Structure formats: C-alpha cells, structure tokens
Amino acid sequence: MKGLIVKETCSIYSCCKLFLVIPIVFYGALMAGTLWKGQDIAGFPVGMIFMMMGTIPASVVNQEVQSKWHLGVLTMPYTRTQIVSAKYIITLIITVLTLVVTAGVMVMCLAFGRGISASGLMDIVKVLFGGIGMGLMPTIVMMPTNFKFYGTVGGIRVAISILLGGFIGGTNMMMMEMIQKDKLFGSGFIFMCLSVVLFFISWGVSILLFRKKDA
C-alpha cells in the first residue's frame, strides 16, 4: 500500500505541477482582496482551491492509462481494493494539507486585514467546512467513473469527467455563497458531512466496480 501512495505522490509531483500553481494564484487574490482592499474573505476562491486540489487524484488516472500503469500495477503485490483505496487516501491527504495551508492563509489575511475576531474566525470555519466538501467532491464524482472505464484512453471517461467537472464548478459558486451567509453549523457544515458520507460511499462503489473490471 505504501508503494501506491509513493507512486501517487511521485505522479502528482511530476505531472500535476500546474495544479499546485493554481492555489498560489487564488491565495494571492484572497490576500489582495482582504489586505489591500479590506474586503471580507470570499468563499468562492477558497472553494476553487479545494476543488482544484481535489481534482488532482482523478487527473493522475489519465497519465496512468496512457503509460499502461493500470496493467503494470496489477502485476504487483496489491489487491484491487488497495489500488482503489490509494486514490481515496491521497485525496484525504491532499484535502487535509489544503485545509491546513488555506486556514493559515485565511487567518493571516484576517490578522493583517480586519483583525482577529470571533466572528471573523467563525466565517473562516464556515468557509473551510464548505471547502472540505468541495475538495472531496471531484473524487466522489469522478473516481467511480474512472474505475468503471479504467484503461480507456480519452473517450467516454474524459467526456463524463468534463461534464462532471462543470457541474462541480457550478456547485462551488452556488454553495460557497450560500455557506458564507448561513450560520456556523448551517449549510456549510451539512454540506461537509454529506460530502464525507458520499466520499465513503464513492470509495465502496469504486472498489466494487474495479473488482469486476478486466484491465
């Protein structure tokens, strides 16, 4: 299992560097808005950061299929459950890392902007609840599709991913705005809890699909 996590990490480092630039741009925008313009922390860029980072594990699948890793990995001492689980575990790791860094940046924005206050911190927590949900969403939706069509270059897998990506992007805009206006344990918290439940359902579905799949 450890080898699969190392492989995911190496793949992300070697083929998803651009994804790591995107949060930097959004962090920049967040800081510019709050520190120089004195605006409130916006939920949309935070949701985008989590969402983009959450897309990484699903994006690595393209590289895997092109290089036939999906065949190579099945010659190694891993069960199909472990192969699927590595993707979900890496999503959790990425989401936690994004959470820590984003929380740090937001607290910094608050401290050097409006100043730290209880309501300001509550706003950050609300947005982060929503962010966690957005971070898990790409894996929830795209991973079962990927494992259903694992081994297919382009075609239906990519088409479905693009459609679902658009859907998640639209959800981000709608959700994050609503979450910011709501109370602390309101829609953001519910969205996060729902996402966590769906995440584990998606994990199980992917395992079932991949167990039946001929590579």
Added chain:
Amino acid sequence: MENAIEIRGLVKEYKDFKLDSVDLTLPGGCILGLIGENGAGKSTMIKCLLGIIHKNEGSITILGRDADKELADIKEDVGVVLDDVGIPDTFKYKQINAVMKCTYKNWDEAEFEGYMDKFGLPKDKKFKEFSRGMKMKMGIAIALSHKAKLLVLDEATNGLDPVIRDEVTDIFYEFTRDEEHSILISSHIVSDLEKLCDYISFIHKGKVLLNEEKDVLLEEYAILSCAEEDLKELDPEAIRGRKSGKYGVQALVKRDGVPAGMNLSPVTIEELFIFMIKEIA
C-alpha cells in the same frame, strides 16, 4: 518439487474469442515457452494467471498457492514483464526505485542499480524518453530485482537487439540455475524459446495443442522428405503436418510411425509449430 504453475480447465470468453479449457503445468525449476501466433490467446492466458482479467472458469495455482485466494501475496514472488511495461511515463530511475522499494518486501536496490548499469539504462531520463528496447530492459531489471521465484514474461524479448537478447537469455538461464526458480515465457521469436526452454506449449485459437518437454518433442518428431506416393503408404496417425513443394513433399512425422530407412531429418521447434498450425488451418 512442487509445480510453479498449475492451470486447470481455464476458460475466458469474449464475444469473438474463447480461451477454451486450458490445462498447463510448469514444473518447478523449469522454463516453459508459450508459442502461438498473434491472437492465439497467450497474453489472455497470462493476464488470467496474474488476475489482470477475470477468468470464467478453472483453477490456477501459483507456487503451490491458490491464486483465487492469495494472488496479491503470491505476486511478491513473481516477477512480471508484459509487452507494455506499465511504468508511468514521467518517472525516472529514482522514482521507480522509490515506488518498488515500498512495493516489494524483498526489493534489492543494489541489484536494481546493477541491472541498470548492466543494461546501460540512463538514470536521468524519463521513462517516456526510453526506446522500446530500453523499456523492456527496465521491465526485466525490475522483475529480477525483488528475489522472485517465478518470472512471467509476455513477449519480453521483443524490441531487443540480438546482442542484448542473447545477454537477457543468459540472465534468464542463470535465474533458473536455482532449482526453486521457474520461468513462463511467451514469445514470437521461437528461436529464443528453443534455446531457453525445457517445456514447450503450443497454443492456437485459445486451445493448448501440445504441452511437452522440449527434448521429448525433438526426439519424437522429425521431418520426412519424400515423394507424395511414399507418404501415402505411411500410417496417417504418424503424420502431423505436410508441405508440398517442387521436389516432393516434406512432412512432420512421429519417428516411431515411420519405417526404418526413410529420409528423416531433425525438426526444430519452429518447424514443429509451423507444420502443426498449418495442418490445423
């Protein structure tokens, strides 16, 4: 000594192809060559063996363990080289080593580095920048670096130049000097298999036509060159294939079915294979 591989009644069905009730045995410490034309079912059988695709029926035992129950554990002791090596394109030596080190309990870093040097593989190039031959060499280096007891090689010598192929053949030979080590190898290059294998298995349209010790095959069969009329006098059971030409007929025959004094010459595995396939066709 236990068999390295035992396949019984293996069936894999597709819309247009069926691997039909395949039985195959690879005795421990031996090399078995799987010969068949394109689409005969060699790769399908190997993929079933490794669990890459699911079988419809049959049982598979690898190194004395049931593949249905313990496949992942069994693979610790199996080195595999497929036609597509299956390493991420962007990986370099360092990353491949890091992944394999965490994948195989018995991964030997020094041995891997040794094979990299031996095969002249660059450590600073991405896998996608490798030639086909280099990719195959990398696959072989990985398969040999984790103390595997069984090597499964699907067209592993394809794309290698003759000098390296000879070198790799020697490495495989060396590998089986340990009597616990076995190899299942499929290839189009029958001459490689003839040099290397103890057992030969012919597969044609999803069926195993023959699974026999190489020396027994070479002893049992011969090429008979004679006139068409002479051939008609022979027991039809003794004739396994024929080829007519300008100067008479050549037939693959069983030596014990041919009367003494006839013009028999030794058969090669390649000839044996071609005659048998043509006879069926």
